[in-house]
Amino acid sequence: MTEKRTLADSLWRLILFLWALSILFPVVWILYQSFRTNADFFQNIWALPSKMNWSNYTKAWNEYDIGQSLLNTLYYVGASLVLGTFLTTLNAYALTRMKFKGRQFIWGLIMLSLFLPGINALVPQYVLMKSLSLTNSLTGLVILDSFGENVFFLMLLGGFMSSLPKDLEESAHIDGATLFQTFWKIIVPLSTPGIVTVAIFKFLGLYNNFLGPFIYLSDPAKYTIGVNMYQANMKMQYTSDWVTMFAGVMIVMVPSIIFYILFQRRIMEGATMGATKG
Secondary structure: OHHHHHHHHHHHHHHHHHHHHHHHHHHHHHHHHOOOOHHHHHHOOOOOOOOOOOHHHHHHHHHOOHHHHHHHHHHHHHHHHHHHHHHHHHHHHHHHHOOOOOHHHHHHHHHHHHHOOHHHHHHHHHHHHHHOOOOOOHHHHHHHHHHOOOHHHHHHHHHHHHOOOOHHHHHHHHOOOOHHHHHHHHHHHHOHHHHHHHHHHHHHHHHOOOHHHHHHOOOHHHOOHHHHHHHHHHOHHHHOOHHHHHHHHHHHHHHHHHHHHHHHHHHHHHHHHHHHHO
16 A cells, blocks of 8 residues: 555656746746847757847847837726736625625526626627727726636635634624725624735736737737737747747846745735635
């Protein structure tokens, strides 16, 4: 039995190592390619750079207008993150802490939406955005992503809130606190770990969101970083300046990598805590 368990553990370690390698290898490959010249790249794509060609990064920053697209992304992600997290917290509170007719029915509809592909909503969603004159607008994207609730986030935060003791709210009501005061001064502070977890996942999803900005933005000056790099990639069929493209990809990856390094422990702890409390 011990030998079988040891063999199984070794197999899982091997699988995890190969999985990690499949993620890290492309990143490392793009990194060292970004320091090469195009001539060296086409001569041998596996060779290490003969010298560190930092000018690729300067060229990528200027040629792809990465600065402007990062500012657009900062506004889009920041505004959507704040408004969306607040609305998710409010919705989770209403569905888990408040008693009203139809609550179970609403939860049932929310669960049902898990089985419906989100792409089915693209056409009516676009028609609605078009009729409200919110297309080709970063603010329109903020509204769309903030009010478009994510079921996973709602379940995660709802499961966390449902574990909080009811006595706290009852005591607040006895002391004369309003419903919103109870929510803001009691539930929100106690739910901070769950809210932070949801905010982290929202940030990663918003920063890497491509489909929404690609569909709704037509002005290059309003492109987010994902759409901007996609357009840069489309130019490669005419220019084949791959090393500059790789440098641009590395610049774009830096915020996500830094964010993950800073919050990886928080992500794991928050996700585990939300699953346990749910």
